[in-house]
Amino acid sequence: MTESEISIRVxxxxxxxxxxxxxFHALSDVSVDIRKNEFFTLLGPSGCGKTTLLRLIAGFDxxxxxxxxxxxxxxxxxxxxxxxxxxxxxxxxxFPHMTVAQNIGFGLEMLDRPKAEVAATVAQMLSLVRMxxxxxxxxxxxxxxxxxxxxLARALAPxxxxxxxxxxxxxxxxxxxxxxxIELKRLQSETGITFxxxxxxxxxxxxxxxxxxxxxxxxxLQIGSPREIYDRPEQRFVADFIGDSNFLEAELxxxxxxxxxxxxxxxxxxASVPEGMTAPRRVSVSIRPxxxxxxxxxxxAALTGTLKEIVYFGTDTHYHVALGSGGSFIVRxxxxxxxxxxxxxxxxxxxxxxxxxxxxxxx
Amino acid sequence: xxERASFDIRRMPGFVAIALATFLVLYAPIVTLVIYSFNAGMxxxxxxxxxxxxxxxxxxxxxxxxxxxxxxxxxxxASVFATxxxxxxxxxxxxxxxxxxxxxxxxxxxxxxxxxEIVTGVALLIVFATxxxxxxxSGLGYLILAHTAFCIPxxxxxxxxxxxxxxxxxxxxxxxxxxTPWRAFRRVTLPLMMPGIVAGAMLAFVISLDDVxxxxxxxxxxxxxxxxxxxxxxxxxxxxxxxxxxxxLLFISVAIVSAFFVLNRKKA
Ligand SMILES: Nc1ncnc2c1ncn2[C@@H]1O[C@H](COP(=O)(O)OP(=O)(O)OP(=O)(O)O)[C@@H](O)[C@H]1O
Ligand SMILES: [Mg+2]
Numbered sequence: 257m258t259e260s261e262i263s264i265r266v267x268x269x270x271x272x273x274x275x276x277x278x279x280f281h282a283l284s285d286v287s288v289d290i291r292k293n294e295f296f297t298l299l300g301p302s303g304c305g306k307t308t309l310l311r312l313i314a315g316f317d318x319x320x321x322x323x324x325x326x327x328x329x330x331x332x333x334x335x336x337x338x339x340x341x342x343x344x345x346x347x348x349x350x351f352p353h354m355t356v357a358q359n360i361g362f363g364l365e366m367l368d369r370p371k372a373e374v375a376a377t378v379a380q381m382l383s384l385v386r387m388x389x390x391x392x393x394x395x396x397x398x399x400x401x402x403x404x405x406x407x408l409a410r411a412l413a414p415x416x417x418x419x420x421x422x423x424x425x426x427x428x429x430x431x432x433x434x435x436x437x438i439e440l441k442r443l444q445s446e447t448g449i450t451f452x453x454x455x456x457x458x459x460x461x462x463x464x465x466x467x468x469x470x471x472x473x474x475x476x477l478q479i480g481s482p483r484e485i486y487d488r489p490e491q492r493f494v495a496d497f498i499g500d501s502n503f504l505e506a507e508l509x510x511x512x513x514x515x516x517x518x519x520x521x522x523x524x525x526x527a528s529v530p531e532g533m534t535a536p537r538r539v540s541v542s543i544r545p546x547x548x549x550x551x552x553x554x555x556x557a558a559l560t561g562t563l564k565e566i567v568y569f570g571t572d573t574h575y576h577v578a579l580g581s582g583g584s585f586i587v588r589x590x591x592x593x594x595x596x597x598x599x600x601x602x603x604x605x606x607x608x609x610x611x612x613x614x615x616x617x618x619x
Numbered sequence: 620x621x622e623r624a625s626f627d628i629r630r631m632p633g634f635v636a637i638a639l640a641t642f643l644v645l646y647a648p649i650v651t652l653v654i655y656s657f658n659a660g661m662x663x664x665x666x667x668x669x670x671x672x673x674x675x676x677x678x679x680x681x682x683x684x685x686x687x688x689x690x691x692x693x694x695x696x697a698s699v700f701a702t703x704x705x706x707x708x709x710x711x712x713x714x715x716x717x718x719x720x721x722x723x724x725x726x727x728x729x730x731x732x733x734x735x736e737i738v739t740g741v742a743l744l745i746v747f748a749t750x751x752x753x754x755x756x757s758g759l760g761y762l763i764l765a766h767t768a769f770c771i772p773x774x775x776x777x778x779x780x781x782x783x784x785x786x787x788x789x790x791x792x793x794x795x796x797x798x799t800p801w802r803a804f805r806r807v808t809l810p811l812m813m814p815g816i817v818a819g820a821m822l823a824f825v826i827s828l829d830d831v832x833x834x835x836x837x838x839x840x841x842x843x844x845x846x847x848x849x850x851x852x853x854x855x856x857x858x859x860x861x862x863x864x865x866x867x868l869l870f871i872s873v874a875i876v877s878a879f880f881v882l883n884r885k886k887a
Pocket of ligand 2: 306307308422
């Protein structure tokens with residue numbers, strides 16, 4: 257990515273709360289480049305520092321060390337009202353003493369835009385979030401989903417360069433959340449604004465994002481497209497946090513982008529290897545349950561074992577296998593109608609692995 | 620769940636009797652006072668028929684008129700000053716990081732609630748006597764100053780309560796939407812704390828209107844407020860005129876305090 261494509265650049269940012277013995281590093285040396293007009297998601301468990309990073313970008317807090325740039329300019333020391341960045345708060349934070357329309361117009365008014373322009377933009381925003389009918393309602397007289405859309409419209413109205421969204425959908429029920437996810441994507445492509453989206457819902461992150469940064473304990477572990485993150489997790493935490501994974505010990509024989517690997521069963525197979533990893537060495541690998549299949553014979557099987565349990569999930573079935581080489585393994589198979597289950601617990605089974613289904617982990 | 624598990628004071632023996640007795644002691648004298656303000660006769664204890672004569676008498680009494688005007692002037696100025704100061708104090712004690720000595724400041728602001736009024740009265744008497752001597756000024760300023768001082772905690776408490784209940788993220792949101800700190804205060808914080816400010820001002824007004832002790836010590840000659848005038852009258856012959864003034868004062872206070880509660884409930 258070239259310099260001119262970068263919207264937000266976070267470089268070497270550390271944020272420490274408290275001092276001395278009670279000091280707590282909420283962010284440790286975080287660096288990330290976010291592209292213009294990108295839907296960028298921060299994904300991670302509770303307390304990993306997602307909100308802290310958003311607050312630093314918005315300017316509600318200042319980094320202990322490091323820089324934050326917007327379009328190539330250092331904004332680390334600017335106050336929130338000086339940054340062309342708006343936030344959709346987790347709690348919405350709508351002004352209770354103003355109507356829906358007044359809330360949406362607030363930012364433009366503070367920018368001293370002419371009244372006619374404010375009115376026109378408010379009308380446009382109301383129709384964008386489909387709230388025209390409720391323009392004059394007080395914000396405590398509308399539903400949670402409607403409040404959410406007002407919060408979104410209010411943050412979009414001044415047309416910021418970057419929109420920060422802190423778990424904006426977490427308070428909504430499943431159905432409404434699905435609708436809002438689609439609406440958010442639509443708004444993002446219609447407005448051309450860079451979205452930085454925070455969630456701890458992996459499915460939400462995978463379906464909506466252009467790129468995802470997976471965070472844990474104040475650091476970014478991996479940045480990539482949803483497909484990269486899911487198919488090629490480079491660390492155990494990432495593989496574990498997003499989707500389900502089988503973890504095995506193995507021997508890396510040769511390195512390079514696609515190296516050779518010897519599994520515990522003695523079987524040799526091709527695997528994707530993280531950049532810069534040298535061979536030979538002992539490694540952990542991750543295999544997604546749906547990237548493996550059961551075979552009746554043991555001839556072309558990469559792993560062998562005994563079937564322990566069959567769990568039916570509706571859309572698919574999980575087969576729990578105790579491996580001959582030790583440990584357990586889960587194989588997932590998509591269900592289709594008319595296929596009857598032929599396997600029974602106790603059966604000896606083989607597990608075949610498709611090409612590029614094995615990912616070597618850094619840790 | 621189980622009826623017997625929860626303590627219900629209404630089931631305790633004697634509850635109704637005690638409640639009735641309490642209300643009787645509280646309100647019977649007031650009701651009597653109001654009734655006798657309409658007495659046609661000269662007595663505050665012997666009923667001689669209905670009449671408005673004491674209200675008319677009070678209205679045409681020059682001294683009462685002067686005292687009433689003075690009361691309203693003092694209460695108005697004192698409640699406005701006290702409310703402005705209390706608002707600043709409330710902002711200063713809630714909109715900052717916790718600092719050393721915060722509790723002390725809190726105690727100092729609420730000092731008038733704890734120090735006996737008579738002590739404050741005597742202290743002010745001595746100080747103001749010196750100032751009067753030195754400056755030669757003996758206007759209503761002293762009363763207004765004294766009332767402002769003891770009204771501050773009454774204005775402070777509702778304003779502070781309101782501010783503490785205010786969601787800080789609203790101010791953050793205003794800053795995020797390009798409001799400078801001053802504009803965020805004007806457009807978001809101030810309107811949202813307004814019910815608290817109005818409530819505080821009303822409370823301060825009523826408290827000032829009602830004060831006897833400190834006023835008695837601070838006032839110069841000929842500066843009676845309604846309560847001190849009434850006290851003065853009680854030392855002489857008591858006529859239902861006193862009842863009439865009391866009734867009017869009572870209704871003003873009740874009206875303001877009711878407005879205070881309505882306001883607090885609606886905007887809470
Ligand atoms: N003002 C503060 N003072 C001290 N510690 C703080 C402060 N703000 C955040 N922290 C700590 O920093 C860590 C990261 O907090 P943050 O709010 O960024 O988490 P998060 O990733 O947004 O979590 P969640 O998903 O629960 O919202 C937490 O452990 C939190 O306790
Ligand atoms: Mg958070």
